[in-house]
Amino acid sequence: MNGVSGVTGFADGLGDARRAVSAYFGFHEPEQRSTRDPEGGDLLDDIGDTVHGADLPVLDRTRRTAPPETDAFDRPAALAAIEADTEAIGFTMACEEPVGRLLRALAAAKPGGRLLELGTGTGAGTAWLLAGMDGQTTLDTLDHDPEALAVARRHHGGDPRVTIHEADGGSWLADRVGAPGYDLVFADTWPGKYTHRDEALSLVRRGGFYVVDDLDRQPEGAVPDDHRSAVDALVADLESRTGWAVLPLLGWSCGVLVLVRT
Numbered sequence: 001m002n003g004v005s006g007v008t009g010f011a012d013g014l015g016d017a018r019r020a021v022s023a024y025f026g027f028h029e030p031e032q033r034s035t036r037d038p039e040g041g042d043l044l045d046d047i048g049d050t051v052h053g054a055d056l057p058v059l060d061r062t063r064r065t066a067p068p069e070t071d072a073f074d075r076p077a078a079l080a081a082i083e084a085d086t087e088a089i090g091f092t093m094a095c096e097e098p099v100g101r102l103l104r105a106l107a108a109a110k111p112g113g114r115l116l117e118l119g120t121g122t123g124a125g126t127a128w129l130l131a132g133m134d135g136q137t138t139l140d141t142l143d144h145d146p147e148a149l150a151v152a153r154r155h156h157g158g159d160p161r162v163t164i165h166e167a168d169g170g171s172w173l174a175d176r177v178g179a180p181g182y183d184l185v186f187a188d189t190w191p192g193k194y195t196h197r198d199e200a201l202s203l204v205r206r207g208g209f210y211v212v213d214d215l216d217r218q219p220e221g222a223v224p225d226d227h228r229s230a231v232d233a234l235v236a237d238l239e240s241r242t243g244w245a246v247l248p249l250l251g252w253s254c255g256v257l258v259l260v261r262t
């Protein structure tokens with residue numbers, strides 16, 4: 001049976017697939033194995049061996065340590081210290097971890113891109129965005145609160161990919177109409193979300209993301225109780241716009257909408 005060329009090709013394909021899986025998960029191949037059964041069985045035995053585990057590669061656990069920029073929970077390495085400083089100044093509006101993970105993934109989808117965060121806070125979302133960005137991607141992030149920004153600067157100021165602006169978001173956006181666009185806008189403050197929304201959306205390039213969160217619940221003390229109607233109006237407006245593919249993640253984490261410019 002080993003001499004049936006078409007079937008041998010299939011077995012080689014299995015080997016390729018196994019090597020690809022091994023490389024992805026950090027396994028190593030203990031040796032280069034032949035796809036031919038050493039006991040002279042037929043190819044179905046080979047496949048059976050693999051399925052039942054006799055032929056699986058050995059897991060090298062020393063290669064499964066997290067890369068240096070993340071902690072043991074696959075969070076940005078800077079995040080624990082940012083959280084400590086955030087608590088120390090009583091800032092309660094940092095983004096939730098699932099949203100951070102989403103931001104990291106979206107940032108990773110835009111290698112070499114330009115990203116914008118409206119509302120830096122203490123730099124938690126910034127940390128997630130930076131964790132997804134490659135070396136060529138840049139991030140502008142802005143806030144009007146110098147105390148929160150001091151924390152963000154302490155942790156991100158040395159990263160050449162990020163520019164931290166102390167500014168009022170409304171004026172900053174109004175000044176940028178017609179300026180070069182962004183591949184991701186995380187609108188995490190009033191301007192760009194509840195006001196100046198057209199200006200923020202106009203900055204998103206084709207294929208780019210516009211992200212808003214806190215649509216189901218807001219950070220403690222961030223908004224008045226009667227804020228629900230403003231959130232409903234925001235969601236209705238974003239979902240009704242043409243030229244955007246809407247990914248509604250309401251009911252997930254703190255409630256998120258992702259719009260992709262088509």
Ligand SMILES: C[S@@+](CC[C@H](N)C(=O)[O-])C[C@H]1O[C@@H](n2cnc3c(N)ncnc32)[C@H](O)[C@@H]1O
Nearest residue numbers: 093094095119121124125143144145168169189
């Ligand atoms: C929800 S927090 C941002 C959290 C941050 N993006 C994160 O992921 O941790 C909102 C921020 O918007 C800022 N902010 C509120 N009004 C603003 C304005 N008009 N211009 C700029 N920043 C503003 C606040 O100071 C606050 O830091």
